[in-house]
Amino acid sequence: MNRLIITNGDMAAERIQTLQPEVTVLPWRDVLHDGPLGDFDRLQDQSIHRAAFIAEFADMAPEDVVRDFEHRDQVFLQAGSYERVELWFEQDLYDQLQLLQIIDAACKQLPDTSLYVVQADTYLCELPDMEFAALPSHARLLSKAQKDYAVKAWAAVVSEDWPFADQVEAPLPYVPSALKRLQGERxxxxxxxxxxxxxxxxxxxxxxxxxxxxxxxxxxxxxxxxxxxxxxxxxxxxxxxxxxxxxxxxxxxxxxxxxxxxxxxxxxxxxxxxxxxx
The missing domain is CATH 1.10.10.10 (Winged helix-like DNA-binding domain superfamily/Winged helix DNA-binding domain)
Incomplete structure (x- = not known):
């Protein structure tokens, strides 16, 4: 099966690639809890908005950051050509913001693409080999309710409006605690x-x-x-x-x-x- 797995960074991506060398793996390199976020309908516009900040933040050449974002976005926007797209993310704020951004962008730009999510309640690179190898069996198709919730939650992040932080139960279970933690950081x-x-x-x-x-x-x-x-x-x-x-x-x-x-x-x-x- 032709599969795309999107995950939180290079370490997780390398481990997934070692386990499943036939799969395309896309690391999502952005610290979304730091720096500016804008209200955009296109992922590419958000990338342009963040590029200068990331270049200064990570002490990188601006053209390298732009090139990295452009490559990431191109792969993402071709997700509809894969038979299956999976999102592998952890429970913490860093990962949950990335997950929300990706689902929001998919809903706006790839509305006909099915997404499967693998949510870990611990850190992917700390899982024992057997548990890590079993993660594909835990992938679940994202429902419309989950997608709608993610779009609203991402809008709350961008606007710094926090009603979601007080929810006890949510279609995406780790989002409320992540947003509450972001509120504490801001x-x-x-x-x-x-x-x-x-x-x-x-x-x-x-x-x-x-x-x-x-x-x-x-x-x-x-x-x-x-x-x-x-x-x-x-x-x-x-x-x-x-x-x-x-x-x-x-x-x-x-x-x-x-x-x-x-x-x-x-x-x-x-x-x-x-x-x-x-």
Whole structure:
């Protein structure tokens, strides 16, 4: 059978390709919880909208980002030529946003293409080999109700309107918790920063220790080290900072993660006030 599998990134794609070398695998390379999102009817327009941000975010040449998005979108828009299209995604915010974007784009641009979804409640690359090999048997055809829900949920993400975050049950079961987590990230004091910095109330830590503390606090880890680097860097470089460190603009990436960080008086007050508000 001529199959296309779309999944969350290169590591999962490589594992799928090793297991099923005859299948076309498309990694969806975009950190949708970071940077601008627009209300577009075409996937290609969203890609153009995000290209400059991703180039700066990932320190890539803009033309390379544009080329990568164009290739991804071309493969996606040819999905109707495959006998079967499967979406393999995990339960965390990173994956659920990608899943919503893909379903929304398919509904708008490939309305006659059937989609099957494989939802894992853990991380694809952490599954034992036997469980990973069994995933194709768990693929389920997306219903109209699921597609309609995904389109509405994606519109909520783009507009930052959050009614879906309070649902107990949903046609796509991991979306409500993902949107609630996104809501926590888009507030004035991001929840990731709170998770990372609350151990500083006990004393200084290195940035890499803050990153590990943040990941350990998440019910479903979604933020990679590059996203955390950009998040924390903005706060370390602020004119009236919450944190004390020896941060210098343009410093080496590895040196950044070895920085020692402590709270300023303002940071201590902000952290305690945020804790009370939770």
């Amino acid at each position: 507030q004035d004091f991001p929840l990731s920063l709170y998770y990372a910095s609350r151990p500083l109330l006990e004393g200084p830590m290195k940035v890499k220790e803050m990153f590990r503390a943040m990941q350990a606090a998440e019910e479903a880890k979604f933020m990679g080290d590059l996203s955390f680097y950009h998040l924390l860097k903005g706060y370390l470089a602020a004119p009236d900072p919450l944190f004390k460190s020896a941060y210098q603009d343009g410093m080496d990436y590895m040196d950044f993660f070895n920085l020692d960080v402590s709270l300023t008086d303002k940071g201590t007050e902000a952290l305690k006030a945020f804790s009370v508000s939770l």
